Amino acid sequence: MTSSEITFPLQSARTMRFTLGAPRAFTVSPDGERVAFLRSGSGTDRSTRLWVLDLAGDGAPRERVVADPAVLLGGSAERLSVQERARRERSREGASGIVGYAVDAAAELAAFALSGKVYVAELRAGTARALPVPGPVIDPRPSPDGRHIAYVSKGALRVVSAGGDEDRALAEPEDAQVSYGLAEFIAAEEMQRSRGFWWSPESDRMLVARVDNSPVQRWWISDPAHPERKPAEIAYPAAGTPNAVVRLFVVNLAGEHTEVVWDRARFPYLAQVHWSSGGAPLLLVQARDQQSQLHLAVDPETGTTRTVHVDEDPVWLDLFPGVPAWAPDGRLVRIADEGGARVLAVGDRPLTGAQLQIQAVLDIGESDILLTASAGERAAGPEIGESHVYRVNELGVERVSEGVGVHSAVRAGGVTVLVSTSPDRPGTTAQVLRDGKRITTVTNHAEQPVLSVRAQLTEGGARRIPCAVLLPTGYKESDGPLPVLMDPYGGPHGRRVVATHNTHLTSQWFADQGFAVVVADGRGTPGRSPGWEKAVKHNLALSLDDQVDALHALAERFPLDLERVAIRGWSYGGFLAGMAVLRRPDVFHAAVVGAPVTDQRLYDTHYTERYLGDPAARPEVYAYNSLVTDEGLSHAAEQVRPMLIVHGLADDNVVVAHTLRLSSALLAAGRPHEVLPLSGVTHMTPQEKVAENLLLLQVDFLKRSLAGPA
Incomplete structure (x- = not known):
């Protein structure tokens, strides 16, 4: 299908927002002879393969496939366990095939999970094989010396030789609520810690996290479109409720355990773990209020710890x-x-x-x-x-x-892989540098978008709010002012005003439907200063104030029709969009509210308590920052604006209860609104048809809602 025959919504959905076919997850060998990476075969191929770029010798660098899921599975469909699906949801991984791998210290042996089995690949020889171990398998990792593979199966940490024999359990769960070697929900979703075990540099033992989910409340995720299916049970630590109990053990290859000791009552969060030849095992543990944390060095013989450094902050500490x-x-x-x-x-x-x-x-x-x-x-x-x-x-x-x-980079052995994105061209470029000089570029198979972005990066308002403004392709000043679509994320962890092309593709498509699109990164968003991020403590509504300030400031320089202003957003952006039409209908005339966090008491501990504190100690803060409580709705103006609320019924991050409670509160208040439930859809919306048609439905809603005299 040619670019003239395909629409942007379809292309964006089919290419998973133009990420398929792009190389990623680079590892450079310490000798500088190899670069391992992941990449699918084309811009529409969802099955990711493991590749190696050979840099050794006098010949030109050469890319070769080391492991191809289609070959390894013999054409069979990939099967994912419930645990693997959850792991991919936490990492926002929508592709299939080999979506992650780990290597030994020499980057000669790689291990990965595929369809619930452990595979190892010899990166020099280019051969891959399955190991005969019990499954389903999660997170296999070679020892630094390449002699063993550790992995998790059914909550047990196991180890097998690289040759496939001597498989055994090193730590087995005492009951169904316990697991060894896995990251708990909070660590994977909020702490950027996706793993639960770490090899020693000598390959003779590991640090292993033990997670006990028994204190965590149980929620049930069901799909009403399939009443014959049982609801899925999840352990979800909502704000103010108990977290999983996380302990850490030193486990040797004989299965002997030594517990690592620290003040877990005061510092319950195991935020980071580091074990390298540079020194003793290193832990970062946080207090629940995230205002203090300890850097601890571990004695692996005794499990005792000593404090290396203490951090304290009256607002919060970031990771x-x-x-x-x-x-x-x-x-x-x-x-x-x-x-x-x-x-x-x-x-x-x-x-x-x-x-x-x-x-x-x-x-x-x-x-x-x-x-x-x-x-x-x-x-x-x-x-x-x-x-x-x-x-x-x-x-x-x-x-x-x-x-x-x-730009970002990976470096080892005098070789750097510099991965760059630019506002002037689509996609990413991965340059391979040796001693600072480019020797090759890794091939990128991602599709070229059928439209081109024309984002103008600027600042708006007295606070110099970072903004991106996108006008329709071919817009002329004589065309007059345009209806406005604010398109933010606008909150913590989500920087949207970035100097890249692909980030703004969807915004440009909305602009080409006849809107002036504005993206604003107000207080709370990262990338500017600690004070900018931490200004929203106890008051997330400051995010909305900055959207308004940016809009009004930009209207002095761009053709923005302030009588026709809509806003759309997903997750925190959905919360922001809902708050916009409820609290500032004098500014915003319609909103697409996607997967919104409407009741802050329903979101997780580590995220929500960082910004709003303990709900038992500060109930008024939670009430003010919610859209569904009496206190939250009391700030809503009497004027009613159209709202389209969209939510995936399978979302286990922002559960659909957020939308249902908002809809009930709006109905009780006599406020008309539309709800679009997405059956079988999680927080990522990876399904091709859903992603495509969701864009089309939003445009239709926005045009209907903003119709009227200019």
């Missing part, structure tokens, strides 16, 4: 990829909020200042640290929506990435 970790000289590497900036600290010394907003540590080398950062709030000439890769050491800061865009 960051790549830290904590050890520098080669034994100093602690961390990211901290100091002096109004987010800095990289090594030992007691910050190595960066207000010029950068550190986002993640990518690699810790002998002479430098590789990281990603955006321009700080106080930097001269802020780069709106950009993120760059930097090298940092005691001598200073050097930018590695070039050109406007969002």
Whole structure:
């Protein structure tokens, strides 16, 4: 099908928002001879394969397939366990096939799960085989020496030799509520910790998380379209309710256990674990209110811990990829909020200042640290929506990435894979650099979009709110003002105003339907400063204030018809859209409210309590920040605006109860609205037809709702 025959909604759905066919999940071997990565065969192929890019020798770099699901499964359909489906939902993984892998220290042996089985692949030889172990299997990982594979099956942590023999359980659950080696819901969904066991550098033992879900309340997710099916039971720790009990053990290959001891009553969250040759095992544990945390070094012989560093913040403490970790000289590497900036600290010394907003540590080398950062709030000439890769050491800061865009990297053995996106071209570019010089580019099979983005990145209002404005393709000033569609996420963790092309594709498509689309990243969104993010403590409605301020400021420079303003959003953006038409109908005239968090008491502990505190101690805060309580609705204006509320019935993150409670509250208040339930759809909406038609239905609703004289 040619680009002239396909519509953007269909293409976007079929390509999973243009992510299929793009290389990802890079690993560089320590000898600099190989780069392993994942990629599907085309821009519409959902089955991901494991590839290797060979860099050794005098010949040109060569890409080759190491493991192909179609070959390994003999053409059979992939089967996923309930646990694997849940793991993929937590990681927002919508593809199939080999969606994750782990390697040994030399990056010569890879292990991955496929259709519930353990597979290993020899990356040099390019061969892959299944191991005869009990399944279904989750998260297989080779030991650093490549001699063993550890994995989880039915809640037990097991180990098998790389040759497939000597399979045995090292830690078995005492009952159905206990698992070993898996991340609990809160860790996977909110803490960026997707794993539950960590090999020692010597390959002789592991740190293993034991999760007991028995204290966690039970919810039931059912699909009314299939009344013959039993509801699915989930352990969901809603705000103010008990979390899972997480303990940590040192487990050797003989199955002997030593418990790691810390003050779990005061610091119940096991946020991060790091074990490398750089030093003792390192833990980051948080208090439930997330205002204090400890960096702990573990004695693996006794399980005792010593405090390396203490962090405290009167608002909250954030978690960051790549830290904590050890520098080669034994100093602690961390990211901290100091002096109004987010800095990289090594030992007691910050190595960066207000010029950068550190986002993640990518690699810790002998002479430098590789990281990603955006321009700080106080930097001269802020780069709106950009993120760059930097090298940092005691001598200073050097930018590695070039050109406007969002960049990240993976590095080892003198080789860096620099992954870049740009506002000027679609997709990602993965350049392979050796000693800073480009030697090749990894092939990208992602489809070219049938439309081109024309996003104008700017700032709006007295607070200099980062914004993107998109007008219809071919718009001329003589066309006059346009109806406005605010298209935000607008809250914590979700940065939407970024200097990339594909991020704004859907917004551009809406613009081409006759709207001026505005995306605004107000207070609470990341990438600017700690103070900007933490301003929303106890008051998420500030997100709405900034949407209004940005809209009015941009109307002075762009053709925005303020008499016809709609807003659409999903998840936090859905909450924001619902609040917009309820509390500011003088500004917003219609809303598409997607998977909204309407009752904050129904969302999880680690996320909600970070921003709103303990619901038992601050019930008025929860009431004000909800859309369904009497207190929350009391702020709603009398004027009624059209609302289309959309929700997947299989959503186990923002459960459909949020939408049902909002609909009931609106009905009780005599407020007309529309509800679109999506049978069998989770928070991701990965189904092709659903994703395609959902865009078309939104446009139809928005045009109907904003119809009338300009």
